[in-house]
Amino acid sequence: MGKDQELLEAARTGNVALVEKLLAGRKGGLLGSGSGPIPLSNLLR
Numbered sequence: 001m002g003k004d005q006e007l008l009e010a011a012r013t014g015n016v017a018l019v020e021k022l023l024a025g026r027k028g029g030l031l032g033s034g035s036g037p038i039p040l041s042n043l044l045r
Helices: 003-013 016-024
Strands: none
Touching: 003 016
């Protein structure tokens, strides 16, 4: 399974720890731009 598929599956199942781990491994990425990384738990509120 590719990284993108792993990320989608982790998001679907609510595996926040794995989603954060997979996103942290990306350069820039969805959460890494701007003034700094945003904890995923803050986005899920």
